[in-house]
Amino acid sequence: MFGLGYVGCVTAACLARLNHSVTGVDPDPHKIDNIRSARAPFYEPGLGEIIEETVRAGRLSVCTSAGKALEEADVALVCVGTPSERNGNLDLGQLRRVVGDIASTLSHRSRPLIVAIRSTVFPGTCEEVVLPAFAGEPHVSVVSNPEFLREGCAVRDFMEPSLLVVGGHESGPVRRVAALYDRPAGEACLVSLRTAEMIKYACNAFHALKVAFGNEIGSLCDRLQMDGQEVMETLCGDRKLNISSAYLKPGFAFGGSCLPKDLRALAYRAAHLDLNLPLLKSVLPSNDCHLERAIQSALDLPGRIGVIGLAFKENTDDLRESPVVTMLEALIGKGREVRVYDPQIRLDSIYGSNRSYILNAIPHIGRLLDPELDTLLEWADQLILAQKPEPLVAAHIAASRLPVLDLVGAGTLGAEDVIPVNQDVD
Numbered sequence: 001m002f003g004l005g006y007v008g009c010v011t012a013a014c015l016a017r018l019n020h021s022v023t024g025v026d027p028d029p030h031k032i033d034n035i036r037s038a039r040a041p042f043y044e045p046g047l048g049e050i051i052e053e054t055v056r057a058g059r060l061s062v063c064t065s066a067g068k069a070l071e072e073a074d075v076a077l078v079c080v081g082t083p084s085e086r087n088g089n090l091d092l093g094q095l096r097r098v099v100g101d102i103a104s105t106l107s108h109r110s111r112p113l114i115v116a117i118r119s120t121v122f123p124g125t126c127e128e129v130v131l132p133a134f135a136g137e138p139h140v141s142v143v144s145n146p147e148f149l150r151e152g153c154a155v156r157d158f159m160e161p162s163l164l165v166v167g168g169h170e171s172g173p174v175r176r177v178a179a180l181y182d183r184p185a186g187e188a189c190l191v192s193l194r195t196a197e198m199i200k201y202a203c204n205a206f207h208a209l210k211v212a213f214g215n216e217i218g219s220l221c222d223r224l225q226m227d228g229q230e231v232m233e234t235l236c237g238d239r240k241l242n243i244s245s246a247y248l249k250p251g252f253a254f255g256g257s258c259l260p261k262d263l264r265a266l267a268y269r270a271a272h273l274d275l276n277l278p279l280l281k282s283v284l285p286s287n288d289c290h291l292e293r294a295i296q297s298a299l300d301l302p303g304r305i306g307v308i309g310l311a312f313k314e315n316t317d318d319l320r321e322s323p324v325v326t327m328l329e330a331l332i333g334k335g336r337e338v339r340v341y342d343p344q345i346r347l348d349s350i351y352g353s354n355r356s357y358i359l360n361a362i363p364h365i366g367r368l369l370d371p372e373l374d375t376l377l378e379w380a381d382q383l384i385l386a387q388k389p390e391p392l393v394a395a396h397i398a399a400s401r402l403p404v405l406d407l408v409g410a411g412t413l414g415a416e417d418v419i420p421v422n423q424d425v426d
């Protein structure tokens with residue numbers, strides 16, 4: 001175990017508790033002396049007892065020499081710090097040094113060594129910094145094994161992890177590292193090297209986002225003299241749409257008659273209350289940026305463009321604030337040849353604010369709408385998927401062999417594919 005800070009020390013002790021033989025390496029004499037004396041070098045509930053037990057049992061030891069630690073080792077776990085630089089970038093100094101230390105011990109090694117990076121590092125670091133340090137070392141494999149424990153309940157988090165992720169290019173070393181943690185087979189997420197690195201950032205960003213969201217809703221409730229705890233507890237009671245995987249997969253921008261309107265109202269009322277809620281205020285601009293990226297990709301397409309979907313999601317004919325309408329305006333404005341197919345849109349049967357919205361945005365929409373999918377597929381050189389298609393529609397699109405710009409994350413289009421449910425936000 002390279003690095004005996006909060007993560008490394010807990011991981012070393014808990015792995016020794018799981019009957020592995022662990023040697024910890026750290027240049028910090030305070031940590032080395034404490035562990036050697038069977039004491040925890042810092043306070044963490046339950047850690048002292050485990051260190052005492054495992055050091056006395058001879059399963060956990062420490063040293064300051066990488067070579068000595070690796071003599072008998074099958075796996076080198078790296079838990080060194082990756083602090084922020086002044087500009088927010090990661091300081092990889094400790095990582096580079098420890099990887100160099102490990103590489104310098106390998107000249108006479110003939111047995112395999114797996115180097116597992118547990119430190120939080122930006123995607124690409126293993127490929128750009130760690131793997132090159134072991135170039136020409138056929139015995140060494142590199143995996144990413146990010147840590148998710150929380151200080152204050154780190155031992156319990158280690159024993160009952162919220163997530164166990166191991167990523168790498170070769171399945172053998174990935175499975176070997178996953179097996180270290182003595183969790184039921186199948187519980188670990190075995191992924192690519194870069195996904196394992198990125199998942200840590202995605203998780204921490206999501207946690208931070210949740211805290212900030214709860215606090216902004218709470219602050220607005222306070223200002224309105226309401227009980228924010230009651231509001232958020234009620235929100236958390238919805239396990240179908242709120243505390244669930246709904247709306248969390250990458251896809252197209254949101255739209256429709258509710259979300260944009262309600263977010264605008266929240267931002268407007270908060271501003272009137274002199275309440276700065278940057279997170280809630282930034283949701284619509286973030287959605288606009290996402291739509292802008294999609295429009296740029298659409299504008300880059302050559303030839304005649306067939307768009308699948310016009311409403312803001314499938315199975316509705318509501319066109320109000322549909323991001324597809326904005327995209328069509330941009331394409332038409334730049335002189336692109338476009339036609340649209342949406343199985344639910346019949347211009348003669350939509351009316352009221354819905355009808356006036358679309359006729360106001362694209363007065364000649366009637367001429368662009370193709371009532372038959374097959375006619376659109378014959379006409380188009382290129383498709384844009386702006387709604388998740390029904391299986392039958394997906395099969396026709398796949399059979400057409402037309403290139404598809406998939407804005408909704410529908411994945412591979414095949415008749416037998418299960419198309420995941422859309423982010424059908426109302």
Ligand SMILES: NC(=O)c1ccc[n+]([C@@H]2O[C@H](COP(=O)([O-])OP(=O)(O)OC[C@H]3O[C@@H](n4cnc5c(N)ncnc54)[C@H](O)[C@@H]3O)[C@@H](O)[C@H]2O)c1
Nearest residue numbers: 003004005006007025026028080081082094098119120147
């Ligand atoms: N602290 C947390 O709650 C937590 C949770 C998950 C992930 N992480 C990530 O885990 C990593 C480690 O975090 P931490 O809080 O344990 O850091 P830390 O600063 O407490 O510990 C890092 C340790 O690495 C040692 N070290 C530096 N260079 C070394 C070398 N060449 N050889 C051996 N040891 C060396 C340092 O002396 C120090 O003891 C970071 O990337 C962090 O982002 C931290």
